[in-house]
Amino acid sequence: MSDNASMMKVRVEDLESGMVTADNVIEPGTERVLLLKGTTLDSVMIFNLKERYNVSEVWIKKNLSAAKIAAEMRAEVNIHASLNTLKDVFGSDEAKPLTDFSKEATQKIKNVTNELITSLYADDNILLKMHQLQSYDDYTYKHCLRVAMMSVTIGKSLGLERHVMKNLCEAALLHDIGKRTIDVDIIRKPGRLTDEEFAAVKRHPQNGYLLLRKNGSYTEDILNAVLMHHEKYDGSGYPLGLKGEQITYLARIITVADVYDALTSNRPYRQPWSVAEAEEFMMGGSNTHFDFGIIKAFLAAFSPFPVGQQVILSDGRIGTVLSNNTNVLRPVIFVKNNDGTEETIDLYNDFRYLKLSIKALDKSNMRFIEAD
Numbered sequence: 001m002s003d004n005a006s007m008m009k010v011r012v013e014d015l016e017s018g019m020v021t022a023d024n025v026i027e028p029g030t031e032r033v034l035l036l037k038g039t040t041l042d043s044v045m046i047f048n049l050k051e052r053y054n055v056s057e058v059w060i061k062k063n064l065s066a067a068k069i070a071a072e073m074r075a076e077v078n079i080h081a082s083l084n085t086l087k088d089v090f091g092s093d094e095a096k097p098l099t100d101f102s103k104e105a106t107q108k109i110k111n112v113t114n115e116l117i118t119s120l121y122a123d124d125n126i127l128l129k130m131h132q133l134q135s136y137d138d139y140t141y142k143h144c145l146r147v148a149m150m151s152v153t154i155g156k157s158l159g160l161e162r163h164v165m166k167n168l169c170e171a172a173l174l175h176d177i178g179k180r181t182i183d184v185d186i187i188r189k190p191g192r193l194t195d196e197e198f199a200a201v202k203r204h205p206q207n208g209y210l211l212l213r214k215n216g217s218y219t220e221d222i223l224n225a226v227l228m229h230h231e232k233y234d235g236s237g238y239p240l241g242l243k244g245e246q247i248t249y250l251a252r253i254i255t256v257a258d259v260y261d262a263l264t265s266n267r268p269y270r271q272p273w274s275v276a277e278a279e280e281f282m283m284g285g286s287n288t289h290f291d292f293g294i295i296k297a298f299l300a301a302f303s304p305f306p307v308g309q310q311v312i313l314s315d316g317r318i319g320t321v322l323s324n325n326t327n328v329l330r331p332v333i334f335v336k337n338n339d340g341t342e343e344t345i346d347l348y349n350d351f352r353y354l355k356l357s358i359k360a361l362d363k364s365n366m367r368f369i370e371a372d
Contacts, residue, residue: 178208
């Protein structure tokens with residue numbers, strides 16, 4: 001356990017751009033993680049913490065070097081530049097449907113791909129910016145950027161070669177471009193779709209495939225990933241009903257990132273799922289909806305209970321995560337009992353604890369790891 005020399009509690013009114021969170025920022029009254037530990041704050045994040053989520057105080061890292069702050073701010077600028085480029089390429093969902101995808105747009109996508117891959121290889125913390133990209137005006141281009149960031153991170157976990165990562169990133173950035181060919185009244189409809197409207201939405205993988213194929217600049221790997229990103233491992237997906245390894249590897253990766261982002265994003269008709277809820281769903285879908293090998297790589301990259309995190313167990317005890325198991329929802333926990341005894345609890349491998357689970361993050365006394 002670290003001491004307070006590495007962190008300080010700052011009122012939200014006193015936060016400044018460039019400060020770095022010392023631990024997860026939790027929405028008051030919920031278990032929802034608003035910002036992850038290591039996030040470099042900017043003015044938008046600070047405004048949302050204060051005005052949208054009513055956060056009063058945030059633990060901030062002390063004594064970061066100017067070089068470290070500058071590097072993280074550059075990463076932030078890269079993400080915002082990528083977002084603006086995608087907005088220019090896609091247009092908003094209310095804009096006139098796309099009928100053509102230009103060579104200029106293709107070059108912009110390649111530029112964003114190179115920026116994202118370079119940034120994600122240099123600094124994993126850039127992934128934390130995904131949370132800032134979630135909002136109630138969640139346009140297609142924002143979703144595609146988050147899915148690309150997540151797909152590249154999964155690809156790193158899988159050890160993919162750099163040229164494969166570029167194809168993966170381009171395909172992820174464009175996986176939902178076909179939605180921009182569909183009538184805006186259908187895409188932005190707040191209520192339940194009719195059968196005819198849902199059928200139109202389900203045509204977006206083919207529409208995207210045809211739009212990009214007409215452009216003539218994309219490899220078969222990229223085109224097939226766009227076409228197949230709604231296929232399911234058991235053959236129950238669309239549009240072709242492919243199963244297993246009939247679905248291209250890139251498409252199987254993007255499917256995992258796509259579903260996870262959809263579950264954890266704001267929607268007009270529901271609140272976002274928690275990280276733990278979403279990951280439990282993903283694990284339950286292994287070898288039915290998803291490729292199990294890719295799910296393992298995904299879970300390795302996106303742990304809901306990182307080492308050092310304090311958690312509340314279902315029996316009311318508070319513990320600290322020591323290590324993660326294959327099932328990341330059931331890690332190894334260190335507990336100090338009320339009688340002064342200490343206990344190490346393996347929630348996954350020790351049958352004595354089958355009925356014990358993690359109930360929530362402990363927000364009352366967050367534990368922190370010292371800054372590097």
